[in-house]
Amino acid sequence: KNQVEQSPQSLIILEGKNCTLQCNYTVSPFSNLRWYKQDTGRGPVSLTIMTFSENTKSNGRYTATLDADTKQSSLHITASQLSDSASYICVVKRNTGNQFYFGTGTSLTVIP
Amino acid sequence: DAGITQSPRHKVTETGTPVTLRCHQTENHRYMYWYRQDPGHGLRLIHYSYGVKDTDKGEVSDGYSVSRSKTEDFLLTLESATSSQTSVYFCAISEADQETQYFGPGTRLLVL
Numbered sequence: 001k002n003q004v005e006q007s008p009q010s011l012i013i014l015e016g017k018n019c020t021l022q023c024n025y026t027v028s029p030f031s032n033l034r035w036y037k038q039d040t041g042r043g044p045v046s047l048t049i050m051t052f053s054e055n056t057k058s059n060g061r062y063t064a065t066l067d068a069d070t071k072q073s074s075l076h077i078t079a080s081q082l083s084d085s086a087s088y089i090c091v092v093k094r095n096t097g098n099q100f101y102f103g104t105g106t107s108l109t110v111i112p
Numbered sequence: 113d114a115g116i117t118q119s120p121r122h123k124v125t126e127t128g129t130p131v132t133l134r135c136h137q138t139e140n141h142r143y144m145y146w147y148r149q150d151p152g153h154g155l156r157l158i159h160y161s162y163g164v165k166d167t168d169k170g171e172v173s174d175g176y177s178v179s180r181s182k183t184e185d186f187l188l189t190l191e192s193a194t195s196s197q198t199s200v201y202f203c204a205i206s207e208a209d210q211e212t213q214y215f216g217p218g219t220r221l222l223v224l
Contacts (some may be wrong), residue, residue: 002155032210043202043215044155089154098143098168098209102154 002027004092006103013110017080021106023090024075031095035064035075038105039086047075047088080110115139116216118203124222131190133219135203137183143206144186145213146170146178148199155202161186162209193223 013019025033026102032051036044048057048064050073057064061078077084087105092100115138116156125131145160146205147170159178167178175197178191197199203216 034212041218043204043218045215046212048205049212091155098160098162099171100155100157102156104152104154 002099002101004090004091004101004103006088006090006106008106009104010107011109013049013080013083014050014071015080015110015112019077019080019108021075021077021088021090022107023075023103024072025071025090025092025101027071027092027094027101029095030071031093032069033064033066033073034091034093035062035073036091038089040086044089077108078095080108082110082112084108114204116203118201118216118219120169120219121217122220124224125193126224127194128192130150131193131223133188133190133201133203133221135186135188135216137186139205139214140183141205141207141211141214142183143209144180145204145206146176146186146188147202148172148197149202149218150199158188158201169213185209187211190221193221197221198223 007022034049035047038044050066062075066073089105090103092101116145117136119134146158147155156172161167161180201219204213206213
């Protein structure tokens with residue numbers, strides 16, 4: 001069964017600290033993996049897209065890693081800011097058809 | 113929100129009535145998508161379009177129909193709304209199916 005699981009479900013960190021969010025998937029055949037940030041009451045915004053051959057991609061303070069062998073990805077946030085408070089969603093695209101599999105997200109709260 | 117608007121932004125309707133949600137884009141992107149987002153579930157694809165008059169079903173298409181008569185507009189119709197269709201609906205666009213999806217602001221629908 002094609003699934004995407006994210007952990008932790010929620011996370012609270014102090015402003016300025018780093019954190020890492022996890023995504024494990026069983027989607028096959030794999031096309032690409034995406035991380036989105038979704039602020040409360042708004043649509044998701046893309047952070048990164050990684051294909052099979054890419055194992056690291058950065059977007060400012062966000063760095064995503066991909067291990068296609070173990071089917072795991074992580075999103076590392078450096079020097080967190082209050083504006084990083086949001087839900088972070090991992091999405092895996094299947095290589096056949098136009099099928100996307102969404103995780104349920106990690107809710108991150110950054111406190112002063 | 114990358115030139116994507118959704119209307120209405122909020123709607124309350126009664127069970128059994130038809131409802132049409134509109135997604136409008138100014139980016140001239142080929143692909144358009146309709147998703148629903150519910151607590152405890154990731155975003156789920158309802159229908160998508162890969163060109164004018166070209167549409168296909170997603171994971172949760174039962175009870176929904178779509179139409180795309182112009183590049184810029186993608187309509188989602190709930191033929192006879194049910195309480196289980198209470199949700200937040202997001203439209204998304206992309207230039208190609210491997211490219212980044214840009215999401216609209218969402219429509220919050222309540223079916224009583």
